[in-house]
Amino acid sequence: MSPLDFCTRIRLIAGTTFLEAVRQKFFNSLLLISIALVGSSTFFQQFDFGAGELKFITDFGFGALFFFGSILSITATTQLFFNEIENRTALTMLAKPVYKLEFLAGKFLGAQLLMFCFTLVITLVLSGILYWRESALLDRLGDEVSLDGPLIRYGDVFLFGFLQWLKFGILAAITLFVASFSNTNLYTIVVSFFVLVICQLQYIARDAYSGMEAGWERLLVFGLGLIFPNFQLFNIGDQLVFDVEKALPASTVLQITCYGLIYAVVFILLAQVNFRRREI
Amino acid sequence: MTTPAIRIQHLTKDFSVGIRGIKLRAVDDLCLEVGNNEIFGLLGPNGSGKSTTIKVILGLLEASTGSCEIYGKPSKQVAARRSVGFLPEAPYFYRYLTGHELVRYYARICMVPRSEIDRAVDSVIELVGMTEAAHRRVGTYSKGMLQRIGLAQSLVHDPQLVILDEPTAGVDPLGSAGIAEIVRELKRRGKTVLLSSHLLAQIEGLCDRVAILHRGKLVQEGRVDELVEAKDAESLVVEGLSPEGRAAVEATIEAQGGRLARVEKPRLSLDAYFLKEVQQRESEHAKKVRGGESL
Numbered sequence: 001m002s003p004l005d006f007c008t009r010i011r012l013i014a015g016t017t018f019l020e021a022v023r024q025k026f027f028n029s030l031l032l033i034s035i036a037l038v039g040s041s042t043f044f045q046q047f048d049f050g051a052g053e054l055k056f057i058t059d060f061g062f063g064a065l066f067f068f069g070s071i072l073s074i075t076a077t078t079q080l081f082f083n084e085i086e087n088r089t090a091l092t093m094l095a096k097p098v099y100k101l102e103f104l105a106g107k108f109l110g111a112q113l114l115m116f117c118f119t120l121v122i123t124l125v126l127s128g129i130l131y132w133r134e135s136a137l138l139d140r141l142g143d144e145v146s147l148d149g150p151l152i153r154y155g156d157v158f159l160f161g162f163l164q165w166l167k168f169g170i171l172a173a174i175t176l177f178v179a180s181f182s183n184t185n186l187y188t189i190v191v192s193f194f195v196l197v198i199c200q201l202q203y204i205a206r207d208a209y210s211g212m213e214a215g216w217e218r219l220l221v222f223g224l225g226l227i228f229p230n231f232q233l234f235n236i237g238d239q240l241v242f243d244v245e246k247a248l249p250a251s252t253v254l255q256i257t258c259y260g261l262i263y264a265v266v267f268i269l270l271a272q273v274n275f276r277r278r279e280i
Numbered sequence: 281m282t283t284p285a286i287r288i289q290h291l292t293k294d295f296s297v298g299i300r301g302i303k304l305r306a307v308d309d310l311c312l313e314v315g316n317n318e319i320f321g322l323l324g325p326n327g328s329g330k331s332t333t334i335k336v337i338l339g340l341l342e343a344s345t346g347s348c349e350i351y352g353k354p355s356k357q358v359a360a361r362r363s364v365g366f367l368p369e370a371p372y373f374y375r376y377l378t379g380h381e382l383v384r385y386y387a388r389i390c391m392v393p394r395s396e397i398d399r400a401v402d403s404v405i406e407l408v409g410m411t412e413a414a415h416r417r418v419g420t421y422s423k424g425m426l427q428r429i430g431l432a433q434s435l436v437h438d439p440q441l442v443i444l445d446e447p448t449a450g451v452d453p454l455g456s457a458g459i460a461e462i463v464r465e466l467k468r469r470g471k472t473v474l475l476s477s478h479l480l481a482q483i484e485g486l487c488d489r490v491a492i493l494h495r496g497k498l499v500q501e502g503r504v505d506e507l508v509e510a511k512d513a514e515s516l517v518v519e520g521l522s523p524e525g526r527a528a529v530e531a532t533i534e535a536q537g538g539r540l541a542r543v544e545k546p547r548l549s550l551d552a553y554f555l556k557e558v559q560q561r562e563s564e565h566a567k568k569v570r571g572g573e574s575l
Contacts, residue, residue, distance in 0.1 A: 005391050008388070008391070009389055009391075012385065012388055012389055013389075016374055016385065019374075019376065020374065023376060087372040088368055088370075088371070088372055089372055089373065089374065091340065091368045092366070092368055092371060092373070092386075092430075092433070093389070094338075094340055095338045095340065095361065095364070095366035095368070095443075096361060096366075096386065096389050096390055096437075097358050097359065097361045097362045097390060097391070098358070098389060099358055277342070279295070279335075279340075279341060280335075280340050280341075
């Protein structure tokens with residue numbers, strides 16, 4: 001079988017996975033809630049503890065993107081995987097000349113396509129609100145301030161969205177890995193959220209590692225730091241959007257992208273090892 | 281010597297159950313061969329190992345011990361499945377696709393060349409009698425229609441071996457007869473069909489050979505006629521015999537050392553009677569509809 005056949009089948013499986021996903025009420029509800037929350041951020045400024053209005057809206061938007069995106073990535077991937085197993089469409093599919101890796105990769109890409117739509121919509125809404133508030137702010141201040149350029153780098157809002165999308169990709173791959181040996185939806189969701197928390201707090205282990213003396217404890221912490229990806233690497237929104245002086249170098253973005261891709265591929269391959277032994 | 285469609289040798293499949301990993305044997309030292317252009321029935325009660333055997337044949341499960349080959353290729357190889365079509369029990373498909381889109385989707389998954397897809401899809405949809413409903417969404421289909429469109433997706437890449445897991449389960453007798461007719465048509469086209477069922481009356485008139493499984497073991501295997509015929513008795517079906525003639529026949533039988541075991545009226549099976557009655561009315565209804573259209 002040629003690599004072209006391999007790609008075609010993955011694309012076909014990803015296509016139906018995506019169509020299944022966008023038909024789920026859960027996705028549409030979560031998308032609407034997220035849009036409403038990001039859209040309403042400008043009305044929550046009484047909770048703004050002294051930070052600038054635009055900064056508040058950005059933090060609020062990025063927070064909503066991360067929070068709802070993580071929920072959607074885990075639950076949608078779990079549901080899309082278990083729907084195929086429980087409805088036995090996986091049985092029909094895998095009885096065809098289809099590799100299990102193709103099936104898993106198709107599921108992963110379908111879920112990632114869904115997350116791409118989600119991230120794009122939220123980022124567009126956030127950019128729209130930021131532009132509206134920035135224009136209003138500049139109109140109000142008039143000639144009181146002299147600026148060399150815009151207050152916000154909008155390209156970086158989308159760059160942040162891209163990095164979050166990569167993070168959702170690692171999360172989806174981890175969820176697929178958990179689902180490959182799990183028997184229930186609930187177990188997969190709970191374990192994946194647990195892993196998400198570990199990955200978010202992984203930097204603590206890294207800090208501890210740097211302060212440790214050589215020994216088995218240092219080795220253990222180092223190993224854990226390697227197994228669980230460091231999600232803090234993807235949270236560089238503030239630096240991206242507002243720090244006009246220090247734009248993020250393209251090489252750093254490329255490094256983070258490679259880091260994300262490596263983890264996603266490794267977790268999908270691990271999922272395939274489990275999935276090969278699984279009874280369908 | 282031609283390679284058999286399926287060759288199973290000393291197949292055993294164990295499942296680990298529970299945390300302690302207690303072994304549960306689903307298939308026990310099964311040896312089986314399915315020849316080319318044969319309709320082969322895998323029979324047995326629930327839990328006898330039919331579905332597990334089918335899953336091993338399809339490479340969806342790995343055998344604990346033993347081997348399984350499809351046209352000489354190990355069944356766990358993906359390449360072996362190119363010549364196999366499969367209809368699972370109570371199939372479920374993407375509800376938002378139409379029947380035509382669904383069959384087309386599986387044709388593309390099976391890498392049917394683009395230039396042949398339209399012809400292949402239309403041809404199998406016609407074979408299973410779903411041409412009129414092909415542009416309706418799968419979600420609106422009845423159980424019988426789902427089985428038919430399932431059959432179409434299993435045939436779209438023109439496989440040499442077709443495996444049907446309980447193809448008539450939950451389908452009414454008319455639908456079952458339709459599926460049986462498609463199976464016979466597949467045999468006429470030179471295909472090999474392996475089907476599993478516990479609805480024995482439907483299988484009896486359809487299969488060339490059957491294997492009976494019980495608790496994972498092969499109990500019997502052979503041609504249907506050989507397995508079910510009574511070896512020590514024969515029956516005569518006689519029409520228009522007078523009471524005197526019957527007495528004379530009985531006397532002759534006794535004189536020749538035989539014994540008249542019983543005398544009974546030949547019976548149609550309820551299945552056959554039902555089909556005869558319904559099909560007769562269906563054809564009358566169709567004639568009326570055609571007559572109405574021509575007016």
